[in-house]
Amino acid sequence: MNIFVCIKRVPDTSEAIVKVDDTGRGVDSSKFSFDINESDNYAVEEAVLLKEAKGGNVQIVCAGTQDADMMIRMALAKGCDSAIRIDDPRINEVDPLQVAKVLAAAIKGKEFDLVLTGCMASDDGNMAVGVALAEELGVPHAAMVKKVEAGDGKVKVYRELEGGISEVVEMDLPAVITIQTGINEPRYAPIKGIRLAQKKELTVLKLEDLGVAPEEVSEAASLIALENFYIPEVESKAEILEGEPEEKAALLAEKLVKGGLL
Amino acid sequence: MGNVFVLAEHRQGELRDITLEMLTKAAAVAWQTGGEVVAVLLGSGVDAFAEKLRGYADRVLYVDDPLFADYNSEKYQKALAPLIQEHKPELFMIGHTTQGVDLAPALAVELKLPFISDVIEINLVDGKLKPVRQFYQGKVNANFSFKGEPPYLLTFREASLEAGEPNKSGSIEKVASPLQEDIAYRRFVEYVAAEVGDVDITQSEILVAVGRGIKEEKNMPLIEELAKAMKADICGSRAAIDAGWLGHDRQVGTSGKTVKPKLYVAIGISGAFQHLAGMKGAKTIVAINKDPDAPIFSVADLGIVDDLFKVVPKLTEKLKELKG
Ligand SMILES: Cc1cc2nc3c(=O)[nH]c(=O)nc-3n(C[C@H](O)[C@H](O)[C@H](O)COP(=O)(O)OP(=O)(O)OC[C@H]3O[C@@H](n4cnc5c(N)ncnc54)[C@H](O)[C@@H]3O)c2cc1C
Ligand SMILES: Cc1cc2nc3c(=O)[nH]c(=O)nc-3n(C[C@H](O)[C@H](O)[C@H](O)COP(=O)(O)OP(=O)(O)OC[C@H]3O[C@@H](n4cnc5c(N)ncnc54)[C@H](O)[C@@H]3O)c2cc1C
Numbered sequence: 001m002n003i004f005v006c007i008k009r010v011p012d013t014s015e016a017i018v019k020v021d022d023t024g025r026g027v028d029s030s031k032f033s034f035d036i037n038e039s040d041n042y043a044v045e046e047a048v049l050l051k052e053a054k055g056g057n058v059q060i061v062c063a064g065t066q067d068a069d070m071m072i073r074m075a076l077a078k079g080c081d082s083a084i085r086i087d088d089p090r091i092n093e094v095d096p097l098q099v100a101k102v103l104a105a106a107i108k109g110k111e112f113d114l115v116l117t118g119c120m121a122s123d124d125g126n127m128a129v130g131v132a133l134a135e136e137l138g139v140p141h142a143a144m145v146k147k148v149e150a151g152d153g154k155v156k157v158y159r160e161l162e163g164g165i166s167e168v169v170e171m172d173l174p175a176v177i178t179i180q181t182g183i184n185e186p187r188y189a190p191i192k193g194i195r196l197a198q199k200k201e202l203t204v205l206k207l208e209d210l211g212v213a214p215e216e217v218s219e220a221a222s223l224i225a226l227e228n229f230y231i232p233e234v235e236s237k238a239e240i241l242e243g244e245p246e247e248k249a250a251l252l253a254e255k256l257v258k259g260g261l262l
Numbered sequence: 263m264g265n266v267f268v269l270a271e272h273r274q275g276e277l278r279d280i281t282l283e284m285l286t287k288a289a290a291v292a293w294q295t296g297g298e299v300v301a302v303l304l305g306s307g308v309d310a311f312a313e314k315l316r317g318y319a320d321r322v323l324y325v326d327d328p329l330f331a332d333y334n335s336e337k338y339q340k341a342l343a344p345l346i347q348e349h350k351p352e353l354f355m356i357g358h359t360t361q362g363v364d365l366a367p368a369l370a371v372e373l374k375l376p377f378i379s380d381v382i383e384i385n386l387v388d389g390k391l392k393p394v395r396q397f398y399q400g401k402v403n404a405n406f407s408f409k410g411e412p413p414y415l416l417t418f419r420e421a422s423l424e425a426g427e428p429n430k431s432g433s434i435e436k437v438a439s440p441l442q443e444d445i446a447y448r449r450f451v452e453y454v455a456a457e458v459g460d461v462d463i464t465q466s467e468i469l470v471a472v473g474r475g476i477k478e479e480k481n482m483p484l485i486e487e488l489a490k491a492m493k494a495d496i497c498g499s500r501a502a503i504d505a506g507w508l509g510h511d512r513q514v515g516t517s518g519k520t521v522k523p524k525l526y527v528a529i530g531i532s533g534a535f536q537h538l539a540g541m542k543g544a545k546t547i548v549a550i551n552k553d554p555d556a557p558i559f560s561v562a563d564l565g566i567v568d569d570l571f572k573v574v575p576k577l578t579e580k581l582k583e584l585k586g
Contacts, residue, residue, distance in 0.1 A: 011398075014474070014532050015553050022494050027402060031568050093359070096379065097371060120361075123398055126379040127358070131335075135371035140336060140448040143364035156451070161273070161360045164456030167333070169447040172447040180517075182504035212447070223376030227405040229397070238562040248566045249576035253549065255560040255564060257584045261546055262492055 001056035001150060004107050005047040006117040006129070007040040007075060013123070022228045027229065036071045039118030043179040045186040047116050050150055056113070057081040061106050063091060065100055069202065076197035077189035083202045090207060094226045096128035102217055103129070104136035105210035114155065119178040120143050128169035130178035131255040141176040142169050146178040146183050156240050264297030267351040269342070270304075270315055271361055274453060275332065277311050280357035282425035284418050287384060288355060289426070294386045295352055299430070304341055306331040319430025327439035332450045334340060335365045341440045343372055351413050353384075358417035361519075366417045370540075375415040376408040382422045399534050400557045410524035420516070421539050459511030461495050466496035471514060471521045472539070474501035475530015475570055477550065482507055484574050485529065491581040497521065499531045515540035530570050533558025550574065 011032035019028045036044070040178065047058045060075055060083035062068050072083045084106050092098050107115060115137070116195055117130035127143070134141030147158035160167040160180050189197075207214050215221055241248040256262045266288040271278040281301075288299045300318040303312055306328045307439050315322045325341060331532050335430065346354055346369075356362040356369075358380045370377035383394040385405075393406050393416055408414045463469060470489040476482065489496050503513040514521055514538040526544035531537060531548070533556055541547070542561045549562040566573055 013398040013401060017555060018398050020402065027398070097377060099366070100367070100371070125396070125399065128370075128377075128379045129361040131364060131367035132371045135368040141364075141368065142335075142359050142448070143496055158454065159360065159364070160517055161453075162278075162522075164510060164513065166454040166456075167360075168451035168454060169334075169453055170449045181500065185506070223374070223410045224378050224405050224407065225409055227392070227407055229402050229404050232396075232400070232403045234555070234557070234560045236559050236562070236565075238559050238565040240554075240565045240567060244345075245568050245572035246576045248568060249573045250580045251582055252564065252566060252573075253577055253580035255546075256525070257491075257581065262581070262585070 001050055001113045002111055003047045003050060003056065003058045004061055004112050004115045004258045005040075005043050005058060005075075005080065006061045006103055006115065006133070007044060008037045008039045008062065008069065008121050009034050009064050010119070018231070020231060024228045028048060036075065037118050038119050039120055039179055039181050041186045042181050042183050043116040043118050044075045044078060044080065045184045046148060046179055049184060050114070050148070051079065058220065059084065062086070063093075063102055072196070072202060074189050076200045076202075077193035078187055079193065082200055084128060085204050086157060086207075086210065087204050088207045088214075090214040091217050092222050094219070095222040096124070096126040097132050097225055098217040098222060099125050099199040100129045100132035100136055102207070102210065102212060103210045104133050106205065108137060114150070114174065115176040118177065119180045125226055126244050130176055134176035137176065139174045140171045142171060143178040144180045145177045146180050146229055148177060148183070173245070174255040179188055264292065264295030265300055265349070265351045266292045266295070266297055267300045267302055267346075267349070267354045268319070268354045269302050269354070269362075270311060271357050272305060272308065272311055273360060273361070277314060277344065278357065278359065279425065280359055280418070281315070282318060282368050283420065283423055284357060285315070285353045287418065287423060289318070291353065291384055291386065291391070295389075297352055299432075300349070300351065300433075302342070304330040304338060313433045316430065316434055318430060318431040319432040320430060321432050322434045323437050325437050325439050326432055327441060329439065329441045330446055333361055334445065334448060334450050335368065336445045336448045337441060338365050339369050339372065340445070341523060342369060344440055345437070346373060346375075346413055354413055354415050356415070356417050358431045359417045362417045370415050373413075375413055376407070376410055376488055378406050379417050380419055381416045382419045384416075399532065401555065404459040419535065447534045457510045459509050461511075463497045463512060463514070464519050464521055465497055466495040466497075466521065466523050468492055468525045469497050469521060469527070469544075470494045471497045471499065471526060471528045471531060472507070473499040473529065473531030474505070476502070476507070479505070480506050481571075484571070488574055488578045488581075491578045491585070492527070494525075494527070499534075499537050528558050528562070529574060530555045533560065
């Protein structure tokens with residue numbers, strides 16, 4: 001079973017202060033820490049599990065700068081075989097459909113049974129790249145998958161729907177699956193794997209290498225435009241308790257008990 | 263011109279809330295563009311849905327075909343592509359739901375439509391549609407615009423607004439099914455119900471909810487102690503469930519359960535919209551989080567901005583003392 005897995009390097013902003021930069025169309029990311037996107041980490045694990053069960057190979061595809069190499073090496077250390085990184089500043093990254101076009105160009109014409117992507121990138125959160133990629137490749141897809149059962153020439157997947165219900169879908173291979181978090185338990189990269197990963201092939205490509213005309217994936221060619229970022233006003237009615245941690249805790253306890261909430 | 267189309271979403275005999283939410287937004291947009299609101303319904307024997315939709319739409323286009331009994335992205339795409347090309351709406355809206363995200367991007371690629379995903383608001387400025395979407399899990403908003411010619415496509419986030427009351431009585435137009443036969447390469451098999459556990463958190467009066475902020479499973483006793491002192495049941499964000507700290511039946515949010523307790527104490531939970539959707543109906547919400555900008559505070563009644571590891575043990579201690 002030959003698998004491509006698409007991974008993206010994203011900032012962890014869950015605890016970070018996010019500020020709009022001077023252009024008004026970006027954010028100041030100088031203080032962010034970056035790592036593999038959460039659902040992509042699960043996609044890597046799923047790809048490696050499938051390879052371990054069925055044989056074949058796993059190739060990584062990533063559109064990003066050299067900063068992504070560390071993340072790619074970690075995925076290689078977990079058992080992926082090789083990687084393609086598309087590094088081209090001419091790609092308009094704001095448009096998920098253009099990103100999908102670039103990723104598709106890296107995969108098209110190669111032999112594959114499955115392409116796995118994450119279901120959502122935690123920074124931009126479009127939830128669009130995987131499904132758009134499938135359409136570019138002309139193969140069936142299923143989004144938000146929590147269980148994969150690969151058979152001969154077909155795959156059965158469990159799509160996780162609202163309320164935790166699963167929709168079971170069967171598809172012919174090759175196919176694209178977007179992976180939801182929690183599908184497996186991502187492993188840590190073993191020390192031996194980290195050493196081996198340094199020797200694995202990481203090919204860096206430009207748009208020309210993929211046969212993609214830069215005009216096609218440029219900002220000018222995009223059918224959407226990001227006009228400006230702004231920090232949303234949080235309408236909070238919350239009463240924020242003040243003081244030292246112990247004082248706040250005590251105050252909260254009193255409010256809960258005396259307010260008749262407990 | 264200026265027509266706004268909405269794809270009706272339904273599953274297992276139920277029209278999903280997102281449908282009426284979108285139609286409500288569509289009416290506001292169409293009022294400004296001077297167009298009609300058109301609901302598109304693909305299903306099998308769902309006349310009752312068509313009837314409901316006409317209360318919110320000027321027209322209901324209804325494909326009634328057993329092949330559309332259950333959702334299948336490939337069939338939906340085959341039906342919607344020609345329909346969009348024929349009717350050329352100004353805007354076509356699909357829910358940003360597990361159904362919509364499985365469908366819309368492929369439709370956009372096929373028809374080369376300008377497409378914006380996960381929209382929370384649609385403004386009109388000088389007659390131009392300006393959708394708003396969020397980045398960095400709700401910390402930044404962005405104004406977008408479409409380029410090129412309509413039709414424009416977007417997916418619209420659930421619970422971005424409250425659906426209004428029906429105030430139209432549109433026509434129902436049956437449309438011939440575009441499908442001659444079933445699709446072989448993607449097949450619907452079945453629905454599998456969600457896991458049931460020992461405690462039904464939708465019935466709990468008091469809930470202590472734990473998120474990724476607790477960092478490791480070995481810190482869970484901190485939460486368990488607090489829950490005991492509060493006589494509360496424990497639930498969690500998706501991050502806590504994915505990490506295996508709690509069972510699936512304890513997950514609160516769009517892909518978990520919707521809870522409405524008297525008291526909900528969120529600890530180390532950022533408040534992603536998927537989480538908020540499951541708990542914002544709680545009567546009183548308390549949030550403990552060290553990030554003052556965490557979106558959870560937007561729905562909280564009481565908040566502590568601090569390190570949970572310092573606050574929670576003290577809170578437990580004080581509660582024990584007060585409740586003796
Ligand atoms: C102002 C601005 C600046 C940006 N600058 C950068 C930048 O410098 N570098 C950057 O990488 N992105 C950048 N982006 C991000 C870019 O918008 C997204 O990569 C793109 O729009 C895809 O959408 P998404 O990330 O929401 O993907 P989703 O559709 O949510 O992603 C789904 C899945 O697609 C796959 N995927 C998505 N993107 C990639 C990728 N690049 N490579 C491999 N797989 C991928 C992953 O498996 C992911 O889980 C920027 C965005 C904005 C608004
Ligand atoms: C299709 C889909 C469906 C989803 N469904 C759900 C769902 O049903 N339910 C759900 O919850 N999520 C759901 N999610 C995931 C959601 O997007 C978020 O990723 C998730 O809710 C994050 O969980 P969290 O708040 O625990 O973690 P994070 O977002 O990582 O937040 C952790 C928080 O802890 C705080 N913190 C860290 N350390 C401390 C400390 N020492 N003291 C105090 N605070 C601290 C941080 O400031 C941060 O705000 C879904 C996602 C997708 C794509």
